[in-house]
Amino acid sequence: MTDHPALPRVLARLDADAEAATARLFDFLRIESISTDPAYKAPCKAAAEWLAAELRGIGFDAAVRETPGHPMVVGHTPGGSGPHLLFYGHYDVQPVDPLNLWTAPPFEPVIAEGPGGPEIRARGAADDKGQLMTFVEACRAWKAETGGLPANVSFLFEGEEESGSPSLIPFLEANREELKAELALVCDTGMWNAETPAISTMLRGMVGETIIVKAADRDLHSGMYGGPAANPIRVLSKILASLHDETGRVTLPGFYDGVEETPPDILAQWEALGFRHEEFLGAVGLSEPAGERGYSALEQIWARPTLEFNGIEGGYTGAGFKTVLPAEAFVKISCRLVGKQDPEAIRAALRARFEEMLPPDCTVEFEGKAGGSPGIVMPVDDPRFAAAREALSAEWPREAIFGGCGGSIPIVGHFQDILGMNSLLIGFGLDDDRIHSPNEKYSLTSFRKGARSWARVLGALGG
Numbered sequence: 001m002t003d004h005p006a007l008p009r010v011l012a013r014l015d016a017d018a019e020a021a022t023a024r025l026f027d028f029l030r031i032e033s034i035s036t037d038p039a040y041k042a043p044c045k046a047a048a049e050w051l052a053a054e055l056r057g058i059g060f061d062a063a064v065r066e067t068p069g070h071p072m073v074v075g076h077t078p079g080g081s082g083p084h085l086l087f088y089g090h091y092d093v094q095p096v097d098p099l100n101l102w103t104a105p106p107f108e109p110v111i112a113e114g115p116g117g118p119e120i121r122a123r124g125a126a127d128d129k130g131q132l133m134t135f136v137e138a139c140r141a142w143k144a145e146t147g148g149l150p151a152n153v154s155f156l157f158e159g160e161e162e163s164g165s166p167s168l169i170p171f172l173e174a175n176r177e178e179l180k181a182e183l184a185l186v187c188d189t190g191m192w193n194a195e196t197p198a199i200s201t202m203l204r205g206m207v208g209e210t211i212i213v214k215a216a217d218r219d220l221h222s223g224m225y226g227g228p229a230a231n232p233i234r235v236l237s238k239i240l241a242s243l244h245d246e247t248g249r250v251t252l253p254g255f256y257d258g259v260e261e262t263p264p265d266i267l268a269q270w271e272a273l274g275f276r277h278e279e280f281l282g283a284v285g286l287s288e289p290a291g292e293r294g295y296s297a298l299e300q301i302w303a304r305p306t307l308e309f310n311g312i313e314g315g316y317t318g319a320g321f322k323t324v325l326p327a328e329a330f331v332k333i334s335c336r337l338v339g340k341q342d343p344e345a346i347r348a349a350l351r352a353r354f355e356e357m358l359p360p361d362c363t364v365e366f367e368g369k370a371g372g373s374p375g376i377v378m379p380v381d382d383p384r385f386a387a388a389r390e391a392l393s394a395e396w397p398r399e400a401i402f403g404g405c406g407g408s409i410p411i412v413g414h415f416q417d418i419l420g421m422n423s424l425l426i427g428f429g430l431d432d433d434r435i436h437s438p439n440e441k442y443s444l445t446s447f448r449k450g451a452r453s454w455a456r457v458l459g460a461l462g463g
Helices: 007-016 018-029 038-058 125-146 168-174 232-241 264-271 277-282 297-303 343-357 383-395 410-419 444-461
Strands: 061-065 072-076 084-090 110-114 117-121 152-158 183-186 198-203 205-214 306-314 328-337 363-366 401-405 423-426 441-443
Touching: 007 018, 007 125, 007 444, 018 038, 018 117, 018 125, 018 444, 038 061, 038 072, 038 125, 038 152, 084 125, 084 410, 110 441, 117 125, 117 444, 125 441, 125 444, 168 410, 183 410, 198 383, 205 232, 205 343, 232 306, 232 328, 232 343, 264 297, 264 401, 277 297, 297 401, 328 343, 343 363, 383 401, 383 423, 383 444, 410 423, 423 444, 441 444
Parallel strands: 084 152, 084 183, 183 423, 198 401
Antiparallel strands: 061 072, 072 152, 110 117, 117 441, 198 423, 205 328, 205 363, 306 328
C-alpha cells in the first residue's frame, strides 16, 4: 500500500494540535449526558449540540435531529468525493453510581498517571466520547492540511446507546437513503492490548429464553408426596443435562447449522497473540477451559456458539430447610450465535427439546422474546479491510489483527439489515478502561495514536 502523499503533513498536524485536541475532549467530557435518566435530558441535548457545532466548525454540514428520545447528530462532507463512509459513535454515557468510589468527580476530567502511562479519567472517556473524538480529530487534521478529506464522510452520533437505542431503528429506516454508504466505520471497540490494534470482524448474536416447568397446583410436603409426585426441579435438571454432551457440544438438532470453521490464516493471527487460557481463567479463579473440546479458549469466545444457563431457581432457597416439592422451577438460558446460525431455528429447537422430554403432569411455559440477533462475520477478504489493517499496523508497535468479539454490537446488524452495508470496527479501548464502572479511563496514548490511526485509515480507504 502506498500512503497518501498528504499523510505525513496530516500526522504532523495531529501531533502539533495534541494539547488542543485533549482540551476539546475535556470540554465534551464535562457534559453530563446520561441517557437513561430523564433528569439529564437537557445535558444530552447539550452534548448533541456541542458535537454538531464541532462538525460545523471543521466544515461539515451538521445538524441536531430530533427523535422521540434523545436527538441524533448527522453530518456530511459538503461536495465530498471518493468512497462514501458513514462514521458512527454515541455521545451518551452510563450513570456514575456509586459516586463514592470515584477518585475524582466523574464529569471533571483529569489526566492521571496509571500503570500503563498517562490516562484520561472521566465518565465517557473510553465509552464513547474519547473514541469518537479520535475520528473527529483525524478529520480536523485532514481538513486543516488539505482543505478536504480523502473520502466522502458522513457522521451519525446517537444519544441512546447506553439505554437500549429505542430511537435508532426508526431513525435509520426513516433516513435510509441519506445515511446509506459504502462502508460504516464504528469506533466502539478496543485493542487486543496496548501495543496491538484490532479490527473486530466476528460478532456473536444471541437468543434468550426464560423457561418455566410446572407440576402440582401448589408446593407439596416432601414426606407425603415425595416419590409419586412430579418434581419440577428434577424434570428441569434432567432436560438441562441433556443439552450438552461429554465434549461440551450442544446436542440440539441443527444447532451447528451455519457454523463455519475459523479460516487458518485468522487462526494463525490469534495463535501469535500469545493468549494463555491459564492466565485468562486464572484471573477469575479457574484453570481449565470448559467449553467445546478441540477448540482453544480464545476461539470458543470469538468464533464458537454457546448455550449457557444464566439463572436457575425452584422451591425454598432460604436459610434452613423447608421440605417441599415446588410447584414450579425455572431457568434462564442464553445462546451466543455465530456465522449463519438462525436465531429462530435455535429457539424452536430449544423449545422442542423441553416439550419432547416433559413427563406427564408437567407443563412448560416460554417467556423469550421473538426474534433474536444472528452472528455477524465481516468479509476479511474485502480489500478495504486489508488496507485498514495495513494502515493500523503502520501506527502501532505490533501488527493489527482481525479479531472477534464474544458479545454483540447491535448497530452493526442494523447497518447490514437496514442500510445494506458492512462495518469496519476499529477502536482503541483497553480491557482495563473500567467502562460502566467508577474511575472510567482512556489511555492518553489511545486517544492520540487513535486519531493518528484514523488519519491513516482515511488515507488508505480514500486511495
